[in-house]
Amino acid sequence: MSTAILQAEGVGYRIGGATLVEGVSLDLAPGRMTVIVGPNGAGKSTLVKLLSGENPPDSGRVTYEGADARAIPPWRLACLRCVLPQASRLAFPFTAGEIVRIGVDGIGRGLDRRRRLAIVAEALLRADVAHLAQRTFQSLSGGEQQRTQFARVLAQLAAGRTVAERQVLMLDEPIASLDLKHQLSLLEAAAGLAREGVAVLAVLHDLNLAAAFADEILVMSKGRAAARGTPEEVVTDSMIAEVFGVPLRVGTVPPAGRPFLLPQRI
Structure with a gap:
C-alpha cells in the first residue's frame, strides 16, 4: 500500500x-x-x-x-485537501459558473487566467452542470446545487495539483440530494480520482x-x-x-x- x-x-x-x-x-x-x-x-x-x-x-x-494540520498554512492546506460539505449556504446571487470559479481563485501556482477558466470548464462538464453555468445558484434544485459544489471541489483539486502532487478529497454525504443517475456518476467520478x-x-x-x-x-x-x-x-x-x-x-x-x-x- x-x-x-x-x-x-x-x-x-x-x-x-x-x-x-x-x-x-x-x-x-x-x-x-x-x-x-x-x-x-x-x-x-x-x-x-x-x-x-x-x-x-x-x-x-x-x-x-507528516506535518500537523494545525501548522500547515491555509493556502497550502487548500491545495492538499478539498472538502465537499453536507450543505453549503450562499447569500449572494452568484451563478453556478462563478461558484465553480471560487474553487480556483487563489489556489495553485503558475496558472494564468486562460488555464484557470479551462479548469473551471472541465469541472463543470465532469459534474454534469456545464449547461447550468449561467443560472443563479439559488435557482437550482438541491441536487443541481450539490453537483455544482462538486464541480467546485474538482476545480480546486486540479488547481491545487500545481502545488501538491498528492491530495485528499473529502465528501460528506455527497449524494444525499441526488437522483440515482447522478449518485452513481458522482461516485464513479470519485472512484476515478482515486484511480x-x-x-x-x-x-x-x-x-x-x-x-x-x-x-x-x-x-x-x-x-x-x-x-x-x-x-x-x-x-x-x-x-x-x-x-x-x-x-x-x-x-x-x-x-x-x-x-x-x-x-x-x-
Missing part, C-alpha cells in the same frame, strides 16, 4: 460536555477510496471536520505528509453503495470506530444488527463477492 497522505492518530472532540468523537485512528493513502458509514449522530461529519482541519481535535492529532492517485474519503448512508465503491469502510458508532476493513470484512449481519439496530441480511451476489443488503419485513 502507498504511504498515507493523511494520518489521524487517536483523535477526539468534545463540545458542551458531550463527546462527539473519541479515539479514532485512520490513514488515507493515494489510490484508495475510504467510506465512513454509521447511524445518525455517530460522529461521521465531526470526524470529517477534524480530518480536514476545520476543527482542531481535543486529543490526538491529524497530519498531512488517478487521489486519496478519497466519503461519508455515505447507503451501505450497498458503500460496499460497491469502497476499498475500505470505517464504521462509526457513538463517536468511536466500531469496525474498519474491506467491505467483505465489515459489512456483516452482526455489524448491521449491532450498529444500526436492524435485522438485515447480507448477501454476496454482486461480482467479486461484494456484499449487498436486501430490506426484509420481519
Whole structure:
C-alpha cells in the first residue's frame, strides 16, 4: 500500500460536555477510496471536520505528509485537501459558473487566467452542470446545487495539483440530494480520482453503495470506530444488527463477492 497522505492518530472532540468523537485512528493513502458509514449522530461529519482541519481535535492529532494540520498554512492546506460539505449556504446571487470559479481563485501556482477558466470548464462538464453555468445558484434544485459544489471541489483539486502532487478529497454525504443517475456518476467520478492517485474519503448512508465503491469502510458508532476493513470484512449481519439496530441480511451476489443488503419485513 502507498504511504498515507493523511494520518489521524487517536483523535477526539468534545463540545458542551458531550463527546462527539473519541479515539479514532485512520490513514488515507493515494489510490484508495475510504467510506465512513454509521447511524445518525455517530460522529461521521465531526470526524470529517477534524480530518480536514476545520476543527482542531481535543486529543490526538491529524497530519498531512507528516506535518500537523494545525501548522500547515491555509493556502497550502487548500491545495492538499478539498472538502465537499453536507450543505453549503450562499447569500449572494452568484451563478453556478462563478461558484465553480471560487474553487480556483487563489489556489495553485503558475496558472494564468486562460488555464484557470479551462479548469473551471472541465469541472463543470465532469459534474454534469456545464449547461447550468449561467443560472443563479439559488435557482437550482438541491441536487443541481450539490453537483455544482462538486464541480467546485474538482476545480480546486486540479488547481491545487500545481502545488501538491498528492491530495485528499473529502465528501460528506455527497449524494444525499441526488437522483440515482447522478449518485452513481458522482461516485464513479470519485472512484476515478482515486484511480488517478487521489486519496478519497466519503461519508455515505447507503451501505450497498458503500460496499460497491469502497476499498475500505470505517464504521462509526457513538463517536468511536466500531469496525474498519474491506467491505467483505465489515459489512456483516452482526455489524448491521449491532450498529444500526436492524435485522438485515447480507448477501454476496454482486461480482467479486461484494456484499449487498436486501430490506426484509420481519
